[in-house]
Amino acid sequence: MRICHLVTLATLLAARDSSAQSIEAGAQLVPVVTRADPTATRADLTEGYLAQPIAMVHAKRGSLRGIGTLNLEGLSMQRGELVTGAFGEGFVDRRHPHAYIHELLAGVEFPRDGTAQRPPFDASLFFGRGFAPFGSDDPMTRPFEKYPVNHHLGQVLERVLAVAAVRYGPIIGEFGVFNGDEPTGPAAAPNWGRFGDSWSTRLTLLPSPHTELSGSVAHVTSPEIRAGHGLDQQKSSLVARYDFDHANGSRQYALVEWAHTDDTDHGTTINSLYTVLGEAAVCRADAILAARLERTDRPEEEPTSDPFRTPRPPSDLSNLGESRWTTLTIAVASPSVKAGFVRGRPFIEVARIWVAPGNPAGIFNPELRYGTDRLWMFTLGLRLTAGMMHERMGRYGAALPDAVQTLPAPAKSDSMPPDMPNMPGMPSTKPPMQSSMHMNMRCHL
Amino acid sequence: MRAVSFILAAFVAVALAACGSDAVSSPTTHAPTSCPGIDLGARPSTISLSPANPVAMQVLGAGIDSLRYTAEVAARGTVAYTTTWGFRGANAGNRINVWDVSGNVPSLIDTINVVGATTLGDVAVSDDGSLLVVATERAGGSIVIFDLSDPKHPKQLSRFSNADTDPGVHTAEIGRVNGVLYGFLSIDPIGSTPARLVIVDLRNPSAPQEVFTKVTGNPFVHDTFIRDGLLFVALWDDGLEIWDLGGCGTGGVASPSHPVVLGGVKTLGGQVHNVWWYHDPDGGKRFAFVGQEGPGAIGTSSKGDIHVVDVSDPSQPKEVAFYHVDGAGTHNFSVDEAKGILYAAYYNGGVRAIDIRGDLATCSANQQVTNGNPLLTRCDLRLGGRELGIGLLDQNRAVYLWGVQFVNGRVYGSDMLNGIWTLAALTR
Numbered sequence: 001m002r003i004c005h006l007v008t009l010a011t012l013l014a015a016r017d018s019s020a021q022s023i024e025a026g027a028q029l030v031p032v033v034t035r036a037d038p039t040a041t042r043a044d045l046t047e048g049y050l051a052q053p054i055a056m057v058h059a060k061r062g063s064l065r066g067i068g069t070l071n072l073e074g075l076s077m078q079r080g081e082l083v084t085g086a087f088g089e090g091f092v093d094r095r096h097p098h099a100y101i102h103e104l105l106a107g108v109e110f111p112r113d114g115t116a117q118r119p120p121f122d123a124s125l126f127f128g129r130g131f132a133p134f135g136s137d138d139p140m141t142r143p144f145e146k147y148p149v150n151h152h153l154g155q156v157l158e159r160v161l162a163v164a165a166v167r168y169g170p171i172i173g174e175f176g177v178f179n180g181d182e183p184t185g186p187a188a189a190p191n192w193g194r195f196g197d198s199w200s201t202r203l204t205l206l207p208s209p210h211t212e213l214s215g216s217v218a219h220v221t222s223p224e225i226r227a228g229h230g231l232d233q234q235k236s237s238l239v240a241r242y243d244f245d246h247a248n249g250s251r252q253y254a255l256v257e258w259a260h261t262d263d264t265d266h267g268t269t270i271n272s273l274y275t276v277l278g279e280a281a282v283c284r285a286d287a288i289l290a291a292r293l294e295r296t297d298r299p300e301e302e303p304t305s306d307p308f309r310t311p312r313p314p315s316d317l318s319n320l321g322e323s324r325w326t327t328l329t330i331a332v333a334s335p336s337v338k339a340g341f342v343r344g345r346p347f348i349e350v351a352r353i354w355v356a357p358g359n360p361a362g363i364f365n366p367e368l369r370y371g372t373d374r375l376w377m378f379t380l381g382l383r384l385t386a387g388m389m390h391e392r393m394g395r396y397g398a399a400l401p402d403a404v405q406t407l408p409a410p411a412k413s414d415s416m417p418p419d420m421p422n423m424p425g426m427p428s429t430k431p432p433m434q435s436s437m438h439m440n441m442r443c444h445l
Numbered sequence: 446m447r448a449v450s451f452i453l454a455a456f457v458a459v460a461l462a463a464c465g466s467d468a469v470s471s472p473t474t475h476a477p478t479s480c481p482g483i484d485l486g487a488r489p490s491t492i493s494l495s496p497a498n499p500v501a502m503q504v505l506g507a508g509i510d511s512l513r514y515t516a517e518v519a520a521r522g523t524v525a526y527t528t529t530w531g532f533r534g535a536n537a538g539n540r541i542n543v544w545d546v547s548g549n550v551p552s553l554i555d556t557i558n559v560v561g562a563t564t565l566g567d568v569a570v571s572d573d574g575s576l577l578v579v580a581t582e583r584a585g586g587s588i589v590i591f592d593l594s595d596p597k598h599p600k601q602l603s604r605f606s607n608a609d610t611d612p613g614v615h616t617a618e619i620g621r622v623n624g625v626l627y628g629f630l631s632i633d634p635i636g637s638t639p640a641r642l643v644i645v646d647l648r649n650p651s652a653p654q655e656v657f658t659k660v661t662g663n664p665f666v667h668d669t670f671i672r673d674g675l676l677f678v679a680l681w682d683d684g685l686e687i688w689d690l691g692g693c694g695t696g697g698v699a700s701p702s703h704p705v706v707l708g709g710v711k712t713l714g715g716q717v718h719n720v721w722w723y724h725d726p727d728g729g730k731r732f733a734f735v736g737q738e739g740p741g742a743i744g745t746s747s748k749g750d751i752h753v754v755d756v757s758d759p760s761q762p763k764e765v766a767f768y769h770v771d772g773a774g775t776h777n778f779s780v781d782e783a784k785g786i787l788y789a790a791y792y793n794g795g796v797r798a799i800d801i802r803g804d805l806a807t808c809s810a811n812q813q814v815t816n817g818n819p820l821l822t823r824c825d826l827r828l829g830g831r832e833l834g835i836g837l838l839d840q841n842r843a844v845y846l847w848g849v850q851f852v853n854g855r856v857y858g859s860d861m862l863n864g865i866w867t868l869a870a871l872t873r
Contacts (some may be wrong), residue, residue, distance in 0.1 A: 042535065184636040191637075226637050227664040229682040229715070231740060263740075265748065266714060270740045302531045305563045305584035313634055313664060315582075315615060316718060319742045320531075362742040363514075363862070368534040 021061040024388040029053045030145055032381030034082045040093040040307040042371045050076035051381070052140055054102065056390055065107040065397065067130070069390075073097035074186025080308060084353050084377050085325040087298050088152035089182055090312035095147050099158045099183045103130040109397045121168040124397020129190070131394040132156035133163055133174035134200040134218045135237040136257050138393035143253065143281040143290035143333075145381055146349055149325045150275035150296040153259045154237060155394060156200060156218055158183050160190050165399035172204040174399045180221035180232075184312060194228065197221040200235075204401060210244040212401045225313040231263040231270060251283040251443040253290075263299070271322065273297040283443035286335035288347075295326045300364040321362015326354040333383070336444075342386045351377040389444060479707055479760035482694025483673055486728035488757070492803035494830035502796060502836030503869040505855070508544050508551030510864035512536050514743075517777065517848040518859035519568045519577070523547035524554075524596045525850075527859050528565035528579060537563045541579060543597060544865055546857065551865045555598050559589055567616040571626055576602075576650055578628060582613030588628060590650045605653040609643050611635075616719075619647065620671030622690050627701050628653065629669040629676065631662075640666045642678065644701050656702040661686075667738070668719040668777075675759070676704060677720040677733060684711035685720060685735050687759045708760035712737065712752040713767070713816060713823075721778045722756070723801060725785060731757050732765075732805055734787060736775045744845050744862055747792035749774030753805045753826070765806035766824035767814075768832070770794045777848040779856070784873055786833060788856050790846035796836035796858050798871050799826060836868045 030051040037044035053072040059065070073081075080094030089096040105128030112120050131138065135154040139147040148154070156178075163176035180198035181191045200218030207213065216237045222230035237259040244252045256278045263271040274297050281290035300320035301310040311318060333347035353375040355366045366373040392400060475485045513529040513536050520526070525546045529538035539562040543555035559565060559581060567580040570593065577591040577599050587606035591599035605628075612635040619628050628645040640662040646654045663683040670677040674692020679685060686709035689699040699705040718738035724730050733756050739748030753766035768775075773794025780787045785802035808824035815822050826832065837844045837858065845861040851870055858866040 188637060225664050227634070227639065229664050265740045268739075268748070270748075271742075302564070302583075305537075305561075307532075311583065311612070311633070312636060315613075315633060316665065316667060316716075316738045317741075317743065319740060321742045321745060360742055360745040363744040365534075 021059070023057060023059040025055070025057045026385065026387030026389045027055045028386075028389060029384045030381050031384070032081075032145060032379060034146075035376075035378045036082045036084050036093070037376045037378075038370055038372065039082060039084055039375070040303070040370070042369075045082060047082055049081055051081055051145065054140070056103075058388075063109050065105075065109060065124075065126070067103050067105045067107070067126075067128070067396065069103035069393075071098045071100060071102035071186075074100055078186075082377070083146050083149075084351070084375050085149040085296070085298065085327060085355065086147060086151065087149070089184075090310050092301070092303065092308055092310055094308045095151070097186050099129075099188070100186050101129050102158060103393075104128045105130045105396060107397055111398075121166055122398035123167075124165045124399070125162070126396040127162045129158060129160050130163075130396065132159055132161055132178050132198075132200045132218060133165070133176045133202040133395070133399065134216045134235060135202075135259060136239045136241070136255065136394070141390050141393045142255070142279065143288060144279070144292060144329060144331050144349060145347065145379060145383070146329065146351065146377070148277055148292065148294050148296070149298060149327060150257070150259060150277055150294060153235070153261050153273055153275045153296065154257055154277070156220060156235070157394070159198070160192070160195050163396060163399075165395075165397050167398040170206040172206070172399050172401060173201070174204075174395075175199070175201045180223050181226045181228075182223045184226055191226050191228075194221070197228075202399075204399070206401050210242055212239075212241045214239045214241075227313075230313060231265055234262040234264055236260050245443065249286070249443060252281075253283075254278075254280040271299050271319070273299065273322065281331075286443055288331070288333040288345075288443070290331040290333075292329040292331075293327070295324065297358050298323045298325055300362060319362065321360050321364040322358030323361075323364050323366070324356045324358040326356075328352045342384055345383045345385075347381055347383060349377075349379040351379075353377060385444070391444075477758045477760070479758055480675070480689060480693035482692055483675065483730065483759075484728070485730045485757055486725070488731060489725060489727065489729045489802070489804045491807045494800065496828070496830040499798070499832045500834045500871070501839055502798065502834045502856070502871065504837065504840065505867040505869055506548070506550030507863060507867070508542075508553060508865040510542060510553075513538055513540055514861045515542075515847065515859045515864050516564075516566050516861070517568045518850050518857050518865060519570045520546060520850045520852045520857045521570045521574050522596065522852075525551060525857050525865060526568050526570070526577060526599075527865050528568045530564050530566060530847075530861065532563065538565055539563060541565060541568070541599070542865075543599065545597065546855070546867060549867055551857075551867060557591075557599060557601075561585065564613070567614070567618075569617060569619050571619055571647075572621060576619070576626070576647070578617050578619050578647075580614035580617040580630070582615055582633065586610035586613040586630075586632060588614055588617045588630060588645070588653070590647070590653065592650075603651045603653060605645060607655060609641060609655065609658045615665070616668045618669045618671060622671070622674050622692075622701050625701075626650075627656075627671070629671060631666045631668055631679075634662075634664055640664060642666050642669070644704075646701070657704065659704075667717070670720040670722055670733075672722050672724070673730075675707075675722070677722055679717040679720050679735070680709075681717055682711070682715035683717075684709050684715065685717050685733070685754060685762065687756065687762060708758070708762055710754055710762040710764060712754065712764045713821065714739070714750070716749060718749070719777055721780055721787070723780060723787075724782055725802065726783050731755055732801070733762070734778060734780075734801070736778060736789070738776065739774050741774060741792060744843060745793065746772070747774035747776075747794065747845075751775050751778075751787075751789060751799070751826075753801075753824075755806050764821065764823060766808070766826055768797075768799055768826040770797065776846065779849045779851040781851045781870060784871070786871055786873070788849045788851055788870075790849045790858060792845050792847075793843070794835075794846075795838040795844055796834075796846055796849055796856065796868060797832065798834035798836070800831040800833050800873075833873070834871050837866060
């Protein structure tokens with residue numbers, strides 16, 4: 001497995017050095033201040049972070065592809081980020097820092113070209129660490145800084161995987177195999193020996209240029225115990241997504257998601273967790289207004305002496321029942337400002353949160369845990385970006401639908417950093433299949 | 446001269462015959478070759494029971510603790526100790542409750558807060574009643590040792606922790622090997638660091654010394670049971686292992702600082718959590734009882750059977766029977782060995798009393814279950830009429846039983862939700 005990472009790096013380096021190839025790079029950092037009132041401490045808490053510090057590279061050489069995303073949250077927010085209701089990877093009411101190697105994949109694409117020499121469909125095969133073909137896009141590429149509570153129900157990520165995708169007309173099929181164990185920390189290596197013990201598959205329908213419908217299922221073996229022998233997960237997801245990037249620079253986006261995860265023990269369901277989420281955003285004159293409403297079940301676990309942490313792996317007796325989180329989030333972001341090659345977009349997010357006992361409630365009691373069943377979360381931040389940013393995260397190669405209609409890159413535009421690749425004079429960046437890198441820097445969500 | 450030779454030969458013959466006669470009646474007659482130092486006794490006879498509805502165990506009283514979640518119970522004489530677990534609101538599981546159980550209703554007579562702890566998962570009293578040992582979990586692993594010169598008011602002697610006891614001591618059992626008291630600590634795994642077992646010499650309880658540690662368990666080692674120099678180790682999905690700590694009499698090779706693995710068995714379903722090696726009143730030591738702890742939700746549900754393992758050959762233990770409760774799972778045991786009754790805490794299923802007399806490996810065809818595996822035919826103890834009693838399901842309140850202890854005709858049950866219960870033991 002380690003060889004795949006070397007291959008990916010070699011692919012990226014080869015692409016950099018070849019005049020016939022291209023490389024796209026970008027970086028992001030979100031300085032942010034959050035106030036949670038109250039949080040797991042039963043009191044209000046205000047904290048600041050450098051959230052989502054990432055650097056990403058997409059490279060291509062012929063039909064070869066390399067994808068890398070470095071995530072430095074393990075350095076900048078080791079304690080996690082206050083997100084009331086969040087859970088996963090031993091964190092609760094904080095979003096955990098992601099793995100340093102968020103994505104590192106090498107792939108090969110076989111696009112259709114309309115000739116008889118190639119089959120009449122697009123195909124791709126990627127191998128490395130990244131997103132399993134399941135659920136919706138990574139929340140990091142969606143219109144909110146705060147992740148939804150359902151992150152661990154709606155995505156399966158940071159696994160060593162092999163994923164194949166085929167697109168024929170408006171239909172995309174994906175299948176991936178991967179290791180079930182989730183990262184035990186930002187620098188933790190996956191359990192290589194478990195590669196292939198889990199799988200997922202996703203079917204996507206593209207009924208119109210801006211709309212996609214997808215359904216996916218996954219079997220994830222013992223995600224919470226690295227050595228295995230923990231609860232398995234049977235997951236399913238339905239997603240409808242709309243994204244229209246108008247020629248006048250405005251943009252409309254909407255996503256509706258339903259997902260379900262059963263934690264199972266030898267085939268018997270132990271926890272049954274549901275989530276329903278709807279979010280929408282409009283962008284005009286580069287100002288963005290977004291809203292998200294979700295209702296998500298959360299498994300409650302015995303906390304450690306740190307109320308924001310739960311033991312990993314969980315011990316024999318740690319399940320306190322389930323809670324149900326209903327969260328309404330409103331986000332407003334101003335037009336971006338540019339300083340050199342860096343763009344900054346200030347934003348504010350306000351979330352109103354209701355928490356109630358789930359089914360089964362077990363011994364979870366919101367009054368005992370938080371002192372109330374209604375909570376607030378306020379976030380003020382500045383999204384800093386440079387270069388080309390991911391528009392989608394969670395799909396590779398032929399699985400990237402063209403629901404986002406990207407505009408051709410301006411011949412010479414102040415929206416394109418002058419010192420970044422993908423400039424006139426460079427080889428064409430129009431990929432044989434859809435790129436996930438965003439081309440229109442205005443109204444980038 | 447011939448007469449002398451004849452007399453000598455006759456003497457030798459008589460002596461040999463006498464030795465042979467000794468061998469037949471010696472305590473090692475039923476010793477397995479894999480462990481010649483242990484006399485397992487004669488195989489118990491098969492008993493036939495008529496299936497009958499279990500009786501409701503009589504509840505004598507309750508000591509209610511609604512401030513914290515109660516964990517394990519240990520009792521000796523007229524005093525019982527309960528530990529506490531996790532967080533109940535802002536109240537951490539850092540408290541040991543001391544109960545006077547001389548009457549029917551437990552009376553709280555002392556509380557001890559353990560500094561820096563959030564979960565005290567396990568508690569045990571030494572066989573001579575001189576020490577109380579409590580395990581700490583989550584906020585750093587340790588064992589806290591108390592002097593029981595005044596059993597109603599334990600005094601802390603020491604606290605033992607080192608790099609091997611992090612991140613937490615899940616259980617701490619204590620027992621004697623060759624007259625020396627040892628602690629057997631099951632350590633939680635964390636992240637990619639695996640679980641381990643630590644053995645501590647408690648000869649000087651003010652200064653415990655680690656004598657052995659081993660990475661073991663898949664992924665957990667949850668509990669141990671020490672008796673007659675054998676250590677029974679619950680290794681979750683790696684099953685049950687039997688370690689010789691010197692009980693097998695193999696010439697000093699095995700000891701607490703150098704355990705020798707005799708054998709093991711993977712019981713059906715794995716999740717091996719706890720063990721009790723049963724010594725029946727007739728000297729039989731053929732069966733061990735394994736608790737399987739499946740996943741559940743505290744206060745609501747639980748899962749897992751009791752598995753009966755024939756340890757007649759400790760190098761090849763074999764599962765022979767089981768006890769199952771629909772909708773509930775077992776946790777810790779205590780046995781009235783004189784009467785042959787096993788009491789099991791069954792979380793939301795209350796307390797269960799099971800008849801464990803006789804040969805548990807033998808049953809009629811209609812009491813046998815294969816679970817689809819013809820190589821593993823097991824006797825269903827319920828079908829065999831061995832379910833004697835059920836306790837605490839008639840209290841008009843939810844219960845979630847963590848542990849039980851049988852002492853002097855009573856059964857003390859620790860209930861995570863409510864505190865401690867006193868039940869009358871069954872008289873059969």
